[in-house]
Amino acid sequence: MSRSARLVRSAAALVALALPAALTACGTGGPDGAGGAGVGDPYFPKAGNGGYDVRHYALDLAYDPGTRRLSGTARVTARATQALTAFDLDLRGMEVEDVTVDGAAAPFGREGQELTVRPRTRLDRGETFEVTVRYAGRPQTVTDPDGSQEGWLPTADGALALGQPTGSMAWFPGSHHPSDKASYDITVTVPRGLTVVSNGELRSERTTGGRTTFAWHTGEPMASHVATLAIGRYDVTRSTTGSGLPVYVAVDPDQGAASRTVLARIPEVTRWAADTFGPYPFSSTGAIVERPDDSGYALETQNRPVFPGAPDTGLLVHEIAHQWFGNSVTPRTWQDLWLSEGFATYAEWLWTEDQGGATAEQTFKALYSHGEDTYEDLWSFPPARQPGAAHVSGAPVYQRGAMVIHKVRQTVGDEAFHDLVRGWTAAHRHGTAGTGDFTAYVEEQAPGKDFDAIWEDWLYGEGKPDRL
Structure with missing residues (x-):
């Protein structure tokens, strides 16, 4: 997700600026x-x-x-x-x-x-x-x-x-609640001339007596907060990626021209993400582009994220990365949201690095040195311990969350980090995971490495760590 007041900035732009108890699905x-x-x-x-x-x-x-x-x-x-x-x-x-x-x-x-x-x-x-x-x-x-x-x-x-x-x-x-995921069949009837877009696959579309019924099916487990309905007039395009994955894109006609170039990169970004994070976890990909006033933020709705107006490439990368981090591997509680937003933000850093821009290390150092110039509350609380519901989507969840991920990469090295990330998405595919699951997994995958300072200073520590 990218809230309007805290839109995730690209790595290039940044460099240019100089444990709760695990919940079960059944609850108590x-x-x-x-x-x-x-x-x-x-x-x-x-x-x-x-x-x-x-x-x-x-x-x-x-x-x-x-x-x-x-x-x-x-x-x-x-x-x-x-x-x-x-x-x-x-x-x-x-x-x-x-x-x-x-x-x-x-x-x-x-x-x-x-x-x-x-x-x-x-x-x-x-x-x-x-x-x-x-x-x-x-x-x-x-x-x-x-x-x-x-x-x-x-x-x-x-x-x-x-x-x-x-x-x-x-x-x-x-x-x-994100801990209780399920499959979905969503059938919606609207006046003729309107389109209904939802998650998963469009199974049927039929018009009778001036009304049209759209039937959508999501076979993979989905948390309710990433279920969506978009009802309106859209220009719809259907295609496939090079590997045959269906791509379904619905765009408000007012946003068509502005969106065309970046949406054409969906297959490229999805392929890059699969190479980086592991096999794509769902049966299709795509996007929904609304008018800017229809929503104040982008959201990683499953299969096809929603954007408030034409996205830039960085935001597209962020929301597609969420298909692995947030949608397939879903945070067990809302306090674990940094696992989704930190990884999706770090995906932007990795994309920029792989495209020949600033490296993730340069982005990390720039954020440490003067990130508060862009994110005023950057050091106000640790990513894994937000002070309340009003701060669940605060900058530390995104930016400091990504910094935690980078500290892990620094500790284990690039090759081991690549294997670790792909292993994490495989181990929790279509499930839920909490902060404790992640820290335990990292330590198990990198025996002999010391992560105590990362968890104490970067994940749970108050204020700005004393040193890089």
Whole structure:
């Protein structure tokens, strides 16, 4: 992700400037057979839900841009990780019409973002069940603790749904925490003439009676915060990379000319990233380019990141790198976000180095010497210990996170670092990982090397380290 107030700057531009406990997907159960309301995330404790693990979302939605009304049926398939007499789903706003569990009507209640469901019969531990929720209303735009907006963003010709960190609960019920990933089928009906773009693969498109239905399928596990819907008028291009990977690009017509050159580099950047980080983890790649006013930031939505206007090459590299770091290897808690943003930022450094520009070492030294000129809060907190939810996307998470990665590279050497990174993405492919997992992995892969100073000074240390 790249927030508007903290857009990641290219390495060339910079040089020119002179452990929480691991969460499980099931979370913590509540009393008397009730699933917990939230998984206890350090910064978003009510996000996600305890007592079950979601396996699949099937969303059947209809949207009218004129009234801004969304109606939907969500079928959530999950496995109980404890005996359940009640469980929660995250859903912000919207009116719930009815709920069933395995086809039987189930009583439900609402309190804040929690939709509490009480199945007619107890669900046993290990049992797979399906909860169906019918709902409707005008989905909300959510303001994050850092002031940026997410959730459901109305646009001039449709809408854009972005979820990081918790905005996805504005448009469908579920367990909205990165530790609980699932596959998705998203079917959306809109007025004829509009296009719906989502994650994964477009399975079908059919028009009947003045309305068009688009059916998208995501087979690989996906965290809800990188699920997206883009509804509007787009110029769509389909192609393949040299290796045969499908490329699906949707661009607002106003951004077509400005985007054309950089979007043409998607196959090149994807191939470079695969060479650097390991096999591409998903079934397609691409991009969604909106108008600049539709979103204040880019986001690494799975398969095809969203950009607010035409991106530059550095931002394209950043968001494509997130397909490995953030989407395939997903942070287990929001406090672990530096693992995603630090690696994606470091990918920009590596790309610039490989293109014959500033080396990563030069970028690192420039950032250490005068990075605070560009990032005022660079040394205000350590990347793995943000002071609160409002700082989850702060500069230390991105820039100091990348510096941690570079310190590891300095310690192990270039060849071992290349193997280490590819091994990390393979070991946690389509899973989740926390900071402790990463530090343990690095130490296991480089026995005899001393990383204590890196963890103490760069990852967890307060203020600017005394020396390089």
